[in-house]
Amino acid sequence: MKLLTCPxxxxxxxSEFVFGGEYRVxxxxxxxxxxxxxxxHNRSGAPGIKNEWWYHAPSGTWFIAxxxxxxxxxxxxxxKGQEGxx
Amino acid sequence: xxxxxLKYALSKDYPGTxxxxxxxxxxxxxxxxxxxGGGHGLAAAYYLAKEHxxxxxxxxxxxxxGGGNTGRNTTIVRSNxxxxxxxKFYDASxxxxxxxxxxLDLNLFYSTRGHFTLAHTESxxxxxxxxxxVNKHVGVESYVVGPDEISKACPQLDMSCSGQxxxxxxxxxxxxxxxxHDGVAWGYARGADQLGVEIFQNTEVxxxxxxxxxxxxxxxxxxxxxxxxxxxxxAGFTPRICEMVDLDTPIVIHPLQACVTEPMKPWLxxxxxxxxxxxxxxxxxxxxxxxxxxxxxxxxxxTRSTLDFVEGLTSHxxxxxxxxxxxxxxxxxxxxxxxxxxxxxxxxxxxIEGFYLDxxxxxxxxxxxxxxxxxxxxxxxxxxxxxxxxxxxxxxFEDYELTGEKGAASVGH
Numbered sequence: 001m002k003l004l005t006c007p008x009x010x011x012x013x014x015s016e017f018v019f020g021g022e023y024r025v026x027x028x029x030x031x032x033x034x035x036x037x038x039x040x041h042n043r044s045g046a047p048g049i050k051n052e053w054w055y056h057a058p059s060g061t062w063f064i065a066x067x068x069x070x071x072x073x074x075x076x077x078x079x080k081g082q083e084g085x086x
Numbered sequence: 087x088x089x090x091x092l093k094y095a096l097s098k099d100y101p102g103t104x105x106x107x108x109x110x111x112x113x114x115x116x117x118x119x120x121x122x123g124g125g126h127g128l129a130a131a132y133y134l135a136k137e138h139x140x141x142x143x144x145x146x147x148x149x150x151x152g153g154g155n156t157g158r159n160t161t162i163v164r165s166n167x168x169x170x171x172x173x174k175f176y177d178a179s180x181x182x183x184x185x186x187x188x189x190l191d192l193n194l195f196y197s198t199r200g201h202f203t204l205a206h207t208e209s210x211x212x213x214x215x216x217x218x219x220v221n222k223h224v225g226v227e228s229y230v231v232g233p234d235e236i237s238k239a240c241p242q243l244d245m246s247c248s249g250q251x252x253x254x255x256x257x258x259x260x261x262x263x264x265x266x267h268d269g270v271a272w273g274y275a276r277g278a279d280q281l282g283v284e285i286f287q288n289t290e291v292x293x294x295x296x297x298x299x300x301x302x303x304x305x306x307x308x309x310x311x312x313x314x315x316x317x318x319x320x321a322g323f324t325p326r327i328c329e330m331v332d333l334d335t336p337i338v339i340h341p342l343q344a345c346v347t348e349p350m351k352p353w354l355x356x357x358x359x360x361x362x363x364x365x366x367x368x369x370x371x372x373x374x375x376x377x378x379x380x381x382x383x384x385x386x387x388x389t390r391s392t393l394d395f396v397e398g399l400t401s402h403x404x405x406x407x408x409x410x411x412x413x414x415x416x417x418x419x420x421x422x423x424x425x426x427x428x429x430x431x432x433x434x435x436x437x438i439e440g441f442y443l444d445x446x447x448x449x450x451x452x453x454x455x456x457x458x459x460x461x462x463x464x465x466x467x468x469x470x471x472x473x474x475x476x477x478x479x480x481x482x483f484e485d486y487e488l489t490g491e492k493g494a495a496s497v498g499h
Contacts (some may be wrong), residue, residue, distance in 0.1 A: 014396075018383075019383055019384035019385070021427045026172060034484060037483060037484045037486070038334060038484075040483075041336040041427060041483040041484075042334040042336050042483070043334060043335075043336055043337070043338050044325075044334075045324070045325030045335060045336075045337045045338050045424075046325040046326050046327070046328075046329045047325075047326070047339075047387035050385075052384075052385075069339075069385050069386060069387055070388070071388075072388060073384050
């Protein structure tokens with residue numbers, strides 16, 4: 001069974017979690033149409049270590065996981081705004 | 087046959103004819119370099135040579151031909167899509183497939199079975215009616231059928247699905263077929279080879295050389311190749327190739343898994359799909375049940391398969407066919423599906439001159455092999471994409487003109 005560590009509830013089976021996609025920062029409101037379209041649609045599809053949104057469904061906790069998408073190894077998980085806590 | 091086998095056994099030389107020449111070292115330059123020796127890349131090479139007279143072509147394959155998603159899909163060919171653009175495109179593919187064994191002089195075991203997409207809810211029935219009307223409008227034989235017709239075509243099916251999800255009806259698609267997928271890759275490889283295309287296996291592209299917005303060559307583990315036209319037909323490796331030319335795309339990679347049972351006597355004549363139960367199944371010419379399910383739920387660049395998948399899939403298979411409880415699953419595997427947000431492919435030209443993309447084939451690529459090869463060959467030869475693939479261009483995202491095909495995906499991915 002695959003496991004993932006929720007920063008609030010500890011290590012739980014992966015089946016309790018929902019993948020929320022890559023953590024991304026929106027461009028400023030005065031960006032060009034092309035920049036906005038790229039933000040809406042494009043993703044960094046190549047493999048690597050990425051920050052991703054994950055959701056622990058039973059407790060309703062959204063958090064960020066730093067994960068290598070090539071090896072599927074999770075480096076760490078943390079609540080948004082608490083990157084430095086671990 | 088036994089005599090031929092005996093000849094093989096006693097001969098010191100390899101008596102069979104090779105399908106294609108085993109080239110080792112690429113030339114210094116080619117008119118066109120195709121990255122990816124799967125069905126799509128090899129078909130593009132074949133049609134470039136056959137229909138456009140461009141034979142100075144190299145196909146570079148990192149592993150062995152047909153070893154990627156061409157050899158990992160569940161071999162279903164159909165055209166019962168949702169958008170008129172999609173239906174026309176896949177219908178053109180089905181029509182080429184029907185005569186392909188003859189054209190390539192290789193038995194592809196192309197077998198027209200009829201294809202039922204089962205609906206277990208009223209909302210699913212609504213999508214089936216929608217698809218049926220779009221299909222009929224474009225001239226494709228699809229219509230909605232009731233439980234009686236489904237039961238007649240597949241008496242083994244538990245119409246109540248263990249009481250969990252009673253079947254209300256289905257979208258029936260008469261041309262739905264299965265084919266031997268590795269045969270498609272090998273047939274196109276041989277066809278292209280006979281016309282002068284050079285195929286290089288174990289040849290990995292390490293970089294693409296772009297100068298002033300134009301492709302000028304590719305770096306490989308077998309040296310530098312000068313070329314002004316590169317086609318990327320690499321499915322799950324597309325983001326890595328696009329990174330080499332600094333091209334952003336909406337493509338995200340999710341594994342898609344499949345499995346087969348031990349062989350049985352023939353009993354399943356049709357192809358069955360259930361969106362609600364996340365199952366698609368057909369019986370191969372060897373008697374195995376070939377089964378697939380939905381995508382893995384998160385991004386991974388890996389072809390490892392999981393126990394979760396096979397447990398989930400087989401439990402739903404037993405809802406449909408309780409009598410299979412003693413049948414064993416003998417193989418399971420995964421492919422890397424290059425998913426797009428609208429479930430339509432990305433084909434044609436890109437902002438980089440001479441860099442052509444045949445990608446975003448997610449879970450729907452095998453059935454499009456002939457027509458994608460044909461249309462990409464035309465795009466490369468004329469540097470202009472034919473109308474048939476206009477709706478699949480990369481720039482549709484910038485134009486917010488998406489081609490929504492999610493409702494026609496075989497299962498709710």
